[in-house]
Each structure stands twice: as C-alpha cells, then as structure tokens.
Amino acid sequence: MIYIQIRFKLNPDTTENREILVAMLSDLAFESFDESEEQIMGYIPGESVDLEEIEAITTLLPFSVATENEMIPDKNWNEVWEKNYFKPLLIGNRCLVRAPFHTEFEPAEFELVIEPKMAFGTGNHETTTLIAEQILNMDLAGKTVLDMGCGTGILGMLASLKGAKTVTAIDIDTWSFESTVENARLNNILNLEAKLGDASLLGTETFEIIFANIHKNVIVNDLPVYESVLQSGGKLYLSGFYTYDMPDVKAKAESLGLIETGFQEKNNWVVYAFSKL
Template sequence: MEYTKVAVTVTPSNEIANDLLMAQMGELGFESFSETDYGFDAYIPTKDFNSSLLKSIEIPFEDTKLAFTNEVMPDVNWNEEWEKNYFQPIIIDDKCIVRRPFDKVEGSYKHEILIEPKMSFGTGHHSTTSQMLQFILETDIKGTKVLDMGCGTGILGMLCAKKKAASVVGIDIDEWAYNNAIENLALNNISNMTIEMGGAEKIGERSFEIILANINRNILLEDIKKYQKSLVPGGKLILSGFYQEDLEIITQECQKHQLNYYSHKNDNNWVAAAYILAK
C-alpha cells in the first residue's frame, strides 16, 4: 500500500503538543507516527490523504507554531527506516523487555518480546502501549481467552500469549499492522495467537475473558458496547489511547453497559483504564 508522509514541524519543540497533534491526526485517519528532531512524521494511506485535512489541525498553545510538508512514499524497508531513527529496547517494570532481534541487552527478564518494528503503531515507546503492558503484567492471564483490538505490532497480545493465555485474537484494520503482527508472531514462536484484519465487526459472536483496546477516544466510545457483548461476566476490559480529561466520558459510557471502573494509570496525561463486567 502506498503511504503519504506528513512531516510536522512544532516550534518550539513540545512533547505535549506532539501528543495532542498525534491524537487529532489519528482521528483524521493517520495511522502511524515517528518522532523527529523537529516534531514528528505522520503516515496515512495516500488514497485517504487530502491536504485540506491539515487545515483542521489546531494546537492550544499561543506561542507554538506548526508547519506541514508532505510527500508520497512507496513501499520501503521499514526496518531500515527504524534503524536510522534509533529504536531503543523498552523495559516494563523490570519484568518485560521489548526489543529487536539484534539488540544487545544486559540482564534477564521473565518476558521477552521480539519485534521487527515497521510502520505499524504500538512498539511500546508510547505511554499508552507501555501502560497497557503494565496492566497485562498485573493481570492473571493464564488460561483466559484474550482479544487484542487494534493490535498494531501485536505486542500486547503476544505478552498475553507468553503469560499462557488459552488463546489470543489480534485484530487491526491496517494492512501494515496485520502483516507486521503475523511476522512478529513467527519471530516469537507464538502458536496460541492469531491475527485478523478488520474492525470491531470481526469480533462476531466470540466471547473473551479479557479485551484489550488501545485505539483512540472516539473509536472506543463507539465500540464499548460491542466489547461488552463479547465479554463474559466478570471479564476485564482494558482501554487506552485517550487523555486524563477523557476518562470521565469513557467511564460513563462503560457504566451504561454494566462495565464497572476498576483502576487506571496516567503517564504524561495519557491514560489506560480497566473495567470489570458485572456478573
């Protein structure tokens, strides 16, 4: 698939501004982001790109200026691109490490996840992904059926698989993510997880004890009712991809569907929250 890269220059450099902009652009159809010295690069399928999309992007900081440039990018070796941009292994609570096959690390970890980071979102560097990994480490996964919705590289589902889930289903609407996740399963020799391409309609009539969804606020609000129908009573729904100020509306929507608030994490204003379906 052909992608368009939009280079976003943020002046002065501001990590919070970057996060706010990425959230807006995610809702406009941009699928992947990588930080740069000047701001970040955002990627969207060329068929979905229109320069008028950029006119709706705003930043609530008066002293911050934005500039955009765009170029069409054909299929490339995304491993080489990530190599140029310095991928650092991620360590979660000294229990889990996410790294590329050739990264050299010291020490040993209970759970090791190998990934070939390509264009798909979810390498573990973003606060939402790392907080989801923390929730999984804290959750009893053994013997459960797990759904990883919007699975990206597949690392959330793979950690569940390594924690001896009975089965894991990963679903993502992006073709890049779908193909990358399948490669990562093979790289980790995981046999109890499968990957499917599509949206929430792919869930069908299946039921799960645990559902993970690291997407964005609007999609979560739309699909919470679908997740609830697929959770067994007492099952856990873990959500991320939204801000602290969105937690109330997410919780209200969950409560409409008998999903009771359990706990949440906050990192740099990004939130991950867990809910339990009433028995």
C-alpha cells in the same frame, strides 16, 4: 500500503502545544505519531490523507504549525525504524522488547522480538507500555484474550507468554495484521490468531480479557461490541487516548453497565480499566 509522513514544526514548540496538536489530529486517519526534538511526525495511509483538512485543523490552533510531507514506500519501514534508533526496551523491569538486529541486551523474564515496521506497538509509546505493565501484573493462566488494534501484536503475545489460553488479535491495518502474524511466528506464539478487520469481526465468541488500544472515537463507537463479547466478570482495558478524554469514555462505558475499576497515566496518556458484572 503507501504511507505519508507529515512533519509538524510548532512555534512555540512546547509539550502542551504538542499534546494539543496530536489531540486535534487524532480524529483523522493517522496510524501513529513519533517525536523528535525538532518536530512531530505523523504517519497516515496514502489513500486516507487529506492535506487540506489537516491544514484547516492546524490553522485553528493558537500557535503556528509548519508542515512538510513525504511519501514513505512500504519497503523503507525497517530502514526508517533503524535510523530512528529503535533500541531494546525493558517494560516493567520484566519484559524485553527488541528487534532481530539487536545484538546487545540484558536478558529478562520475558522477551519479545519485534520486526519494526509501520505497525503501531513496538512498546515505545506510552499506551502500549501502560497496557503491557498491566499484563505483567495479571494472572492470565487459562484466560481467553482479545487484543483490538493489535499493531505489531506485542500485547497479545505478552498475554500468551503470561499463560493465556487463546489470543485473538485484530487490526484494520494490513501492515499491522501482517506484522502480528510475522511476529507471532518469530516468537513461536502458537495460540494467537490474527485477523484483518475491525469490531464487525466480533460475533458469538466471548472473552475474559479485552485490550483495546485505539483512538478514543473508535473506542467509544465500538464499546457496545466490546461489552457484548466480554464475559460476565471479565475485564476491559482501554487506551490510546488522553486523560482529558476519560469522561467521554467513562460515560459510554457506564451507559452499557460496565464498572470503572481504575486507571494508570503516563505523560497524560491513560489506560482505563472496566469490569462486567
């Protein structure tokens, strides 16, 4: 798949303005966002990009946004990540996430080796870290786990290392599916099944734990499906959205009979937990 990197330069460039920009763009088909001191970079599948729609959104903002775009071929993603200095990451002081090319790192209780490609979920983003920290504090021994929007498979693989009985990892993006398969093999995770698709793949199989790290609109739309495959007494952890999106997510979840059990926040990103009676 060919991706388009769109670079956004803001004036004035403030943390609040960056959050507003990402929130306004999150309803589009962007797979992920990255930041540098100078700009925000958004990555969107080439067949999904609509530059006129993006421009229409940015012109409505109360600050100026200059954009540049560049086609990124598949073969360049490892190089892109290496150039962006993807460094070993320690999550919760217990889980080390690193790339195969890393040679200097401190050992940790859990270790995941990730081939850094386009797929969202190398652990550096707040939403991935938030859910990973939840997993580290869970007793997953013998549990059935669903990882929706699996990205590189990091959350599902960590759940396996924490003792999950089976893990089903689903993503609509081909890169993500292939990355999860490759990374599971790389980490010798044998009880993880990766699937290419969306919530329509979910049928009669049920789960005790569900993670969904996707855009808010997708989560709200798919919540009825998640509720239907979540076992009684099961736990649902939702992320991929901001704290100000929580009322919409809560309203939909509670309309389905799910019970709010708490949340954690980092830089205005949130993981929102619910249970099923």
